[in-house]
Amino acid sequence: MTVVPQQKPSWQESVRQAQAIRDRSIEKVDATVLPGTNTARVIDVPRQHLSQTDQAITESSAEALVASIAARKLTATAVTNAFLRRAAIAHKLTNCVYELLPERAITRAKELDHYFAKHGKPSGPLHGLPISIKAHVGIKGRDLSAGFVGWLDRTSPDDANIVKILLDAGAVVYARTTEPQGLMMLETCSNITGTTTNPHNTALTPGGSSGGESALQALHGSPLGIGSDIGGSIRSPAANCGLYGLKPSTGRLPPVGGSAYCRGCETILGTLGPISPTLGGVEIFMKTIIESRPWVNNSMVLPIPWRDQENYIHQDGKNLTVGVMWTDGVVTPAPAVTRALNEVVERLKLAKGVDVIEWKAYQQKEALEILTRLYAPDGGKAFAKHVESSGEPFNPLTAWTLRDTPGIEELSHQGVWDWTGKREMFRYAYLQEWNSVAPEMDVIICPAFPTPAPLHGTSRYWGYTSLFNLLDYPALVFPVTKVDPERDAKDITYTPKNEFDSWAHEHYDPVKQVGAPVSLQIVAKRLEEEKLLQAFKEIKEKIGLPFVDCLA
CATH class of the missing domain: 3.90.1300.10 (Amidase signature (AS) domain)
Structure with a gap:
């Protein structure tokens, strides 16, 4: 019997399949068809398609959301659903979402609400907080293309270390965001997802390579997200979209579980880091990750605790x-x-x-x-x-x-x-x-x-x-x-x-x-x-x- 080798699909077909997965994930959340806009500025458009409750939730800071959920003013499920809806609208305006994760996110949010009802307290410092993630950061069972069409068949065997820490802290992962071809440009354009645009002016780039994060957050579709930076890929998007973005030194945050073509090359090392509409979001991210003591299980992280209680500025009364x-x-x-x-x-x-x-x-x-x-x-x-x-x-x-x-x-x-x-x-x-x-x-x-x-x-x-x-x-x-x-x-x-x-x-x-x-x-x-x-x-x-x- 002659075995006929299976023909590999064309790159165009691979892209169509990937986009179909993304489109279905968005349709599950929001089927709204947005009318065409005559302006390049789309910052205000999501408000026209959301309830006042969803507007209030999604325009709250990460730190305010954590406090409101801890005070039982909001549930994790309500917050997650609001951000899923706003993220779907943000994508239709700027092409910023790689895929949404509605089933995973809503199941997780319900588990957190059940935990709170049973124990009378939050499960961790980020209890119920939705967090978006740049697509090359590993999510179990999802692809790890890193912007290459030829990598669309690569699947992450597990959540990345940093994602596990955030989940243990009570976060809800609900969105993966767009990235450029091979992650290597200060814009966000690939043959997989097309071009992501800047919501302040869609004729402009939101930056890269974490540009999906910045476009989503500028439209309040995320209160906090994970980016990565090897040449400016956190800071460029944050700058272009009016956000806060921190590139830490290498060794402060765990890098294991992501995908990049240059992994193993140590000539210039990249690092993960936070992007947020507020400075408080950056702080709560860093504090949560480092206070989990990631160096215990990851030798790539330096054993340096989060030292926010020490005054580093005005020692000996100096300016x-x-x-x-x-x-x-x-x-x-x-x-x-x-x-x-x-x-x-x-x-x-x-x-x-x-x-x-x-x-x-x-x-x-x-x-x-x-x-x-x-x-x-x-x-x-x-x-x-x-x-x-x-x-x-x-x-x-x-x-x-x-x-x-x-x-x-x-x-x-x-x-x-x-x-x-x-x-x-x-x-x-x-x-x-x-x-x-x-x-x-x-x-x-x-x-x-x-x-x-x-x-x-x-x-x-x-x-x-x-x-x-x-x-x-x-x-x-x-x-x-x-x-x-x-x-x-x-x-x-x-x-x-x-x-x-x-x-x-x-x-x-x-x-x-x-x-x-x-x-x-x-x-x-x-x-x-x-x-x-x-x-x-x-x-x-x-x-x-x-x-x-x-x-x-």
Whole structure:
């Protein structure tokens, strides 16, 4: 008997099957057909299709929801159903959902409500809180494509470590969010899910690679979510959509159970981290994960407890000292970004207990050379292999990132050692510069991207975020204001300094980017997440950030 080998489906057919799974998950939650909108701004649309009760629930912060459920003002089931409905609507507006998990989520919420009724207390610090998850973070029984069509048949055998910790704390996992091809761009576009758009202006990108998270949260379809960051993939989406996003240092959160083409390559390590509409959401996420003592069962996590009770800022009565990096010296920030930074600095200078100093960018060109080699030490061959395995086409931005950027080359073993050695020496030299030039400096505030949320297909420069992946410093993105075409007019007399600078200058258009959030980044030394959050909370309170409601 002759056995005829089963023909592998075309990449287009694989995509149709994946999209059908997503579409069915959304139809189970909400069958509303949204009318076409004449505006690129869709932030307010979900309110038109939700009850007042669902609006109130979904527009509450993560910390308020946990408190309300603990006080029996809300049930986990009511909260879960509200966020499922809003997430379905958010997807129809921005294409931000990889799939919803309604059966799993509602079953879980009912179990939590039963537990509360039986025991008279919450099951954990996140009891009943819905949490969304970037799709490459493992969920038992679901695919782990990481944005590759050829990986759609890969299934996660278990929940990722970080998901298990959140579930043990009482969370409800209800949505998986979109990500780009291979996770490697500051936008969110793949041949599996298509393009995710920014709800502030659908002509703009919500960022990447955690752009599904940012679009969903900007529409209040999630109070808290898991992103990941190897070059800016938490901070770019948070910045573009007016959210808070924290990239921790590696070793603070458990990475086991996710999917990425470069897993096992340690030249530049990625990290998981929180994205939330509120700073409190970021704090409750970090505190919950680290207080579970994940290092007991995971040797990849450093045994450092959550140190939020210690005062890291005003030891010996000193002021909070903030360094300001206006530019990285390679790409000049657009007027909107410079205005936001200037407004923050001017108010900080008037605040009591705060000192402001200048911080000049340190050897940024050398940092970019190291990053270019270490993001693709194989010359991009592995990435290309995974793209080509299904026959799907390269996205122009992933082609740029891992194939076409000047300086990408396949390194020999000696070359990998040499460039990794340069990475370590750069980290050493940067810390020496900090300690010798500004030993009193607690944190640095700087741009998160050269422009506000860019037009689709134009996010080429990662330097402001990837620098801190190279250094492995914790960095938090925070909203400040919004683009104003009059105040943020383009400087038509500006002469760009290089190809990257020219690209950013050419693609800045405050008229097309009107209303987009303008965000900044605050950075501390390696493993100083608690100090970073303490410093930012003080800054936020003293100067009243954000200056404009970036989610309104």
